[in-house]
Amino acid sequence: MTTTQGDLAALSKYVFRAPRWRVSAAFALGLSAVAGAAAFASAYLLEDAVRGLVFIGVPTIIAAIATTPIDRVLGGQLTANRSMLLAVTGEFVLVGALLAGGLLRMVGLGPTAVREALLAGLALVFALRLVVLLAVSRRTVVAVLPASVQTVATAPFLAVYGGTLSVGAAVMPTDEADVAVAPLVAFTPTDFAVLAVTSAVFGAASYGFIRVIDRPWRRALGVSVLDFIRGFVGHIAAGSQELEAFFSAIGEDAIVPVTVLSARRRADGTEKARFVLPMIHPGPMGEIGGGNLPRRVAETSDGLGFPPHATAGHDFNLVSREEVETLLAAADRAHDAITYHDTATPAVTAAAGEATITGQRFGDEALLVTSYAPGFADDVEYGVGLAAAAEARAAGLEDVLLVDAHNSNDGLTGEDLGHVATGSPRAVDTLAAANDAGAALAAAAADDLSMGVAWTPTDWTPADGIGPLGVRVAVTEVADHRTAYVLIDGNNMVPGLRDRLRDALEGVDHAEIMTTDTHIVNTVQSTNQVGEALDPAALETVVTDLVDEAVADLTPVEAGIASAPAEVTVFGTDRTETLASHANAMVAMGGGLAVALGLLALVVTTVILAVV
Numbered sequence: 001m002t003t004t005q006g007d008l009a010a011l012s013k014y015v016f017r018a019p020r021w022r023v024s025a026a027f028a029l030g031l032s033a034v035a036g037a038a039a040f041a042s043a044y045l046l047e048d049a050v051r052g053l054v055f056i057g058v059p060t061i062i063a064a065i066a067t068t069p070i071d072r073v074l075g076g077q078l079t080a081n082r083s084m085l086l087a088v089t090g091e092f093v094l095v096g097a098l099l100a101g102g103l104l105r106m107v108g109l110g111p112t113a114v115r116e117a118l119l120a121g122l123a124l125v126f127a128l129r130l131v132v133l134l135a136v137s138r139r140t141v142v143a144v145l146p147a148s149v150q151t152v153a154t155a156p157f158l159a160v161y162g163g164t165l166s167v168g169a170a171v172m173p174t175d176e177a178d179v180a181v182a183p184l185v186a187f188t189p190t191d192f193a194v195l196a197v198t199s200a201v202f203g204a205a206s207y208g209f210i211r212v213i214d215r216p217w218r219r220a221l222g223v224s225v226l227d228f229i230r231g232f233v234g235h236i237a238a239g240s241q242e243l244e245a246f247f248s249a250i251g252e253d254a255i256v257p258v259t260v261l262s263a264r265r266r267a268d269g270t271e272k273a274r275f276v277l278p279m280i281h282p283g284p285m286g287e288i289g290g291g292n293l294p295r296r297v298a299e300t301s302d303g304l305g306f307p308p309h310a311t312a313g314h315d316f317n318l319v320s321r322e323e324v325e326t327l328l329a330a331a332d333r334a335h336d337a338i339t340y341h342d343t344a345t346p347a348v349t350a351a352a353g354e355a356t357i358t359g360q361r362f363g364d365e366a367l368l369v370t371s372y373a374p375g376f377a378d379d380v381e382y383g384v385g386l387a388a389a390a391e392a393r394a395a396g397l398e399d400v401l402l403v404d405a406h407n408s409n410d411g412l413t414g415e416d417l418g419h420v421a422t423g424s425p426r427a428v429d430t431l432a433a434a435n436d437a438g439a440a441l442a443a444a445a446a447d448d449l450s451m452g453v454a455w456t457p458t459d460w461t462p463a464d465g466i467g468p469l470g471v472r473v474a475v476t477e478v479a480d481h482r483t484a485y486v487l488i489d490g491n492n493m494v495p496g497l498r499d500r501l502r503d504a505l506e507g508v509d510h511a512e513i514m515t516t517d518t519h520i521v522n523t524v525q526s527t528n529q530v531g532e533a534l535d536p537a538a539l540e541t542v543v544t545d546l547v548d549e550a551v552a553d554l555t556p557v558e559a560g561i562a563s564a565p566a567e568v569t570v571f572g573t574d575r576t577e578t579l580a581s582h583a584n585a586m587v588a589m590g591g592g593l594a595v596a597l598g599l600l601a602l603v604v605t606t607v608i609l610a611v612v
Helices: 003-014 021-040 045-073 080-106 113-136 141-147 149-161 189-221 225-238 242-250 293-299 322-336 382-394 425-443 497-504 536-552 573-611
Strands: 252-265 271-278 304-306 348-352 355-362 365-371 399-404 447-456 471-478 481-488 510-515 555-570
Touching (some): 021 045, 021 080, 045 080, 045 149, 080 113, 113 141, 113 149, 113 189, 141 149, 149 189, 189 225, 225 242, 252 322, 271 293, 271 322, 271 399, 271 447, 271 555, 293 304, 293 322, 304 471, 322 555, 355 425, 355 555, 365 382, 365 425, 365 510, 365 555, 382 399, 497 510, 497 536
Parallel strands (some): 271 304, 365 399, 481 510
Antiparallel strands (some): 348 355, 355 365, 447 471, 447 555, 471 481
């Protein structure tokens, strides 16, 4: 992951789930009563609280109830919970405007400031709702209809309880002598015309804001930022697949190798374990694209499935879940092409600079696992992985299953996120270590092979940094030499945990700890590495127990490795960086642009109110 992509991933901290409808409704009514008592400040506190309910609380509830069906009829996707949250957010805006008007009135800067603040606040509520509905539900001008519900719902109450129809005159004084002490004066038909005009001004500013931030996306990617926002929110809140449609529109075709290592029992020929390594990245998040690839791979294996992380970054995220089927089909072809061998070499370790590779040869093919621990590293670039595999083959190996252990990183902090890019010192180290490991394995003597496996789904959840595959262990034994491969269904590990787990293992000569890089654990949190949320001591106990179980399960096996190509659609190098940079720029500049347009609309509104 590059720094730009890391900044994009960090934006997930702004995502949250909408609260329950009933909770939001109760809060909205309570807040409106309190705000009315504070803003209107007449001689009757209870009457002021009632005014707050009438002018703020009740229209909020009406908007929450009515917006969803109106939006759905027009083809939108706003849920009831999100409609309620949007209405409450609009209420916050209106409360803020009323409190500001009340403050101005208290300091003598305007006897009618509360009324004017109420009108401006209602126009601002319409503008806010328009932006949100354009972004998360619809991107056409018909979004004006559901966006106007909260403002329009307030109008009848202003007409009746505000004195326009001469109802409620006892509590809404209209005499000039009373203006100095009255928080509101009667609303006239002219006020409603002003409200319509100011709403149009604020709505135009909102639409202009959307158009300005959308233009760079259309020019660079040929898609709308609204599609991205709507798909992102829809996935987080409702599990929709719209985000995949967005990614498919910007994706690029790629041909990637899918490598399979299979071990089957010599006694009956049944499969004991299967390592499947498509050379793609299991992202971008949740179950979008290849985010749930590890689980899909494991479910299709006859033996215990091991889906480790490949040497590929976010450029090689799949654009949709349908692409996973293409990879699984290629994995089946590779599995069918395997030539099995009943001998293997003991594991070897080769190190160069920061790169360490643990490898083992099965026949003429080898499993290689690369790690940069105790240093911090995230993803290894696709080209680096291809070059490293080529170096190992040049040293005398027929085929290589090259794993990125993905087992030591410090999150998304700092200038360097640990991306192993082509030409970097770590890339050079990786190529050198791969060549050394390949040469050592090609020259090593082979002997009978045995393997034992064990796994547990654990009691941890994605919130703890552990996916549904839990922890899986395979132990090989060659000439009394044992090697443990530990695979944890998580996204990288906190620094030091990999070494702690390796040091705790007994009865094995080599060991490597790997993670699947599943992005199920990153649905909301941008970083949720193994060891951040769970107790490392508890994980250590699980790992050591499983290694012991795998040792006890050792039986003679034969194994082999084969590869097959798969043509899939991925994000693509240029597209990923462009998407990340545009999203980051939108967040960085969007706030300032929104404030500037809002101030412009406020100035125009002030002029309108002053003229009227």
